[in-house]
Amino acid sequence: MAQPKLSEDVYNVKNGDNAVSKETVYLEETFYIRLKKKTPFRVRLTSNRLSLIKDDSSKEQTIPLQDIIGSKCMRSKRRRVGAGSCVCRSFVGKPPLKVVDEDSGDLDENDISAYLYIYAYNLKRSRRSLKRERTTITLQFRSYDKYEDNNREAQRWRNTIKCLIANEPITNVVPQNDKKLLILINPKSGSGKAVELFQTKVATILNEAEIPYYLRVTESAQYARDYIRTRDVYCWRGVVAVGGDGVLFEILNGMFERLDWQQALAEVPLAIIPCGSGNGLARTICHHYNEPYITHNLTGLSMALVRGKTANMDVVRVETKSKIMYSFLSVGWGLLADIDIESEKLRVIGGQRFTLWALARLIGLRKYKGVIHYARIKDVSNLPKPKLPLTISHSVSHDGELDSPDTEDFVDCYENTETLTNVVNGKRHKRVDSWHSTNSRRSTFYSTRGSEYHSVTSSGSEMRSPVHACMHGPASHLPSLMSQLPSHWEREEGEFVMAYVSYQAYIGEDLLFAPRSQLSDGVMWLLIIKAGITRSQIFSFLMGMSHGSHSEINGEYIKMIPVSAFRLVPEGPNGYITVDGELVEYGPIQAEIFPNIVNLLVPNNNL
Numbered sequence: 001m002a003q004p005k006l007s008e009d010v011y012n013v014k015n016g017d018n019a020v021s022k023e024t025v026y027l028e029e030t031f032y033i034r035l036k037k038k039t040p041f042r043v044r045l046t047s048n049r050l051s052l053i054k055d056d057s058s059k060e061q062t063i064p065l066q067d068i069i070g071s072k073c074m075r076s077k078r079r080r081v082g083a084g085s086c087v088c089r090s091f092v093g094k095p096p097l098k099v100v101d102e103d104s105g106d107l108d109e110n111d112i113s114a115y116l117y118i119y120a121y122n123l124k125r126s127r128r129s130l131k132r133e134r135t136t137i138t139l140q141f142r143s144y145d146k147y148e149d150n151n152r153e154a155q156r157w158r159n160t161i162k163c164l165i166a167n168e169p170i171t172n173v174v175p176q177n178d179k180k181l182l183i184l185i186n187p188k189s190g191s192g193k194a195v196e197l198f199q200t201k202v203a204t205i206l207n208e209a210e211i212p213y214y215l216r217v218t219e220s221a222q223y224a225r226d227y228i229r230t231r232d233v234y235c236w237r238g239v240v241a242v243g244g245d246g247v248l249f250e251i252l253n254g255m256f257e258r259l260d261w262q263q264a265l266a267e268v269p270l271a272i273i274p275c276g277s278g279n280g281l282a283r284t285i286c287h288h289y290n291e292p293y294i295t296h297n298l299t300g301l302s303m304a305l306v307r308g309k310t311a312n313m314d315v316v317r318v319e320t321k322s323k324i325m326y327s328f329l330s331v332g333w334g335l336l337a338d339i340d341i342e343s344e345k346l347r348v349i350g351g352q353r354f355t356l357w358a359l360a361r362l363i364g365l366r367k368y369k370g371v372i373h374y375a376r377i378k379d380v381s382n383l384p385k386p387k388l389p390l391t392i393s394h395s396v397s398h399d400g401e402l403d404s405p406d407t408e409d410f411v412d413c414y415e416n417t418e419t420l421t422n423v424v425n426g427k428r429h430k431r432v433d434s435w436h437s438t439n440s441r442r443s444t445f446y447s448t449r450g451s452e453y454h455s456v457t458s459s460g461s462e463m464r465s466p467v468h469a470c471m472h473g474p475a476s477h478l479p480s481l482m483s484q485l486p487s488h489w490e491r492e493e494g495e496f497v498m499a500y501v502s503y504q505a506y507i508g509e510d511l512l513f514a515p516r517s518q519l520s521d522g523v524m525w526l527l528i529i530k531a532g533i534t535r536s537q538i539f540s541f542l543m544g545m546s547h548g549s550h551s552e553i554n555g556e557y558i559k560m561i562p563v564s565a566f567r568l569v570p571e572g573p574n575g576y577i578t579v580d581g582e583l584v585e586y587g588p589i590q591a592e593i594f595p596n597i598v599n600l601l602v603p604n605n606n607l
């Protein structure tokens with residue numbers, strides 16, 4: 001019998017591509033799989049993965065560390081007197097294991113085992129799809145005849161896993177970060193399911209990872225903005241927008257209404273959980289980090305909240321006649337802005353509203369007069385090659401699904417007759433095998449101690465910023481909106497179907513607008529479509545956006561230009577202009593990009 005060990009052994013690991021890498025082994029021990037008596041598995045925790053290897057090496061399951069979100073120690077739950085004697089209920093073998101927190105008053109004192117639950121969301125690739133699948137590994141520690149000794153072993157595994165996840169040195173103490181995530185949910189975003197989606201998909205993952213959060217449901221438009229402007233944001237480990245791009249737009253602008261905007265944006269990362277109808281930024285983040293994006297499947301971005309990895313993002317300072325605002329996604333005028341705003345009445349059908357309204361608008365195609373000025377970025381050759389969408393559109397995923405039909409019931413292994421002994425501190429202890437249940441895909445819903453849920457009046461954290469709203473932010477390099485522009489700027493004048501500027505790859509879940517765009521590259525992509533284009537050309541252009549092929553088009557009517565600043569001066573009083581999908585005043589508007597201003601929580605995938 002191999003002894004459990006906490007070691008610094010290095011061993012060779014064969015990767016999928018047959019390359020061999022060296023990894024430090026932190027823990028290794030033998031467990032027995034339930035129901036298959038006498039089938040020992042080595043469970044090995046290394047710097048990169050958790051491996052479950054059948055002793056004869058005929059089978060191995062590997063979970064990359066980046067897919068593990070947390071682990072918890074539990075005890076078995078006391079069974080009610082008479083439970084299980086009900087004639088209507090019969091179990092094959094033992095009844096399923098029920099566990100409770102270690103400090104629960106409902107625990108079974110007779111079971112001296114400590115149970116370690118390890119939660120992972122494995123990235124599974126197949127030829128047709130990429131998806132995350134929830135896996136729970138359960139290790140039962142019962143080598144010793146006292147719970148305290150078994151628990152010590154389980155805690156050792158838990159602490160090591162937690163330290164590795166947090167990328168911190170391995171100690172006997174679990175890494176502590178008591179700061180909560182601030183969750184701001186827009187209950188009206190998309191088809192109105194944001195609260196439910198958060199509770200069923202995101203809260204589960206936060207609870208498994210033991211990440212505390214403070215939740216507020218917005219009461220009205222501008223609520224999130226006012227909240228961020230007037231609170232002590234430094235007590236949060238991050239601010240999460242649960243909704244569409246509009247909530248994040250409010251949070252961002254709330255940040256810029258603070259005198260300490262620079263420090264706040266540097267120290268408090270922002271994040272998005274997509275429950276809106278457009279979800280351009282969420283889709284973009286998944287695109288850049290090779291994370292599967294499936295509508296209402298929030299696993300990948302929920303994992304980003306847990307792992308705490310950040311990336312920089314550009315922001316664009318936008319100026320209209322009466323307002324200054326900060327944007328992370330887009331400025332639109334003409335066709336796409338019309339679709340965005342006029343399809344509001346179809347909000348209840350979710351993202352489909354854009355497709356339906358696009359067809360309507362194509363039939364009644366409008367033209368707009370105006371002038372578009374822009375500062376072209378001459379050399380974009382250093383930008384990476386365009387990236388194509390990662391997933392196949394019809395992929396399916398089980399991730400985040402609770403209680404999936406193929407759930408395996410846990411059966412404890414008391415019937416297992418294998419008995420092993422080991423020696424600890426010179427004393428012989430009775431050692432019984434432990435077991436694991438791989439691929440159990442079993443879900444549990446815990447409430448994390450310290451998390452709070454509020455949906456009504458605000459209270460709490462101290463005020464740090466003045467209550468009055470006033471925009472701060474980086475100093476503009478542009479002349480004022482009515483002043484003359486530098487001579488090197490180019491211009492297009494006449495009738496247009498639309499102008500649309502985006503600084504993100506995706507402007508909606510299925511609209512890959514700027515395939516060469518990066519989160520932080522200092523580039524805005526200006527699309528101009530001139531009047532005179534046929535409906536069928538526009539239609540094929542819009543269709544091309546679903547896989548990004550449109551951006552190669554640069555013809556008589558359609559242009560895609562990388563710019564660092566632009567000014568749009570529409571003629572006449574009627575039309576829509578949108579910033580990040582939000583309606584702003586119609587009239588002259590100008591914008592410039594500032595790189596690396598925002599910190600975003602992003603997936604932890606190896607790229």
Ligand SMILES: Nc1ncnc2c1ncn2[C@@H]1O[C@H](COP(=O)(O)OP(=O)(O)OP(=O)(O)O)[C@@H](O)[C@H]1O
Nearest residue numbers: 189190218219220221243244245246276277278279
């Ligand atoms: N409680 C609320 N009641 C009404 N409106 C709200 C509330 N909270 C936020 N809003 C507003 O709802 C608007 C739309 O929000 P959001 O962007 O989250 O959803 P969406 O429009 O469905 O998604 P997307 O922007 O991705 O298309 C925003 O202008 C926001 O200010």
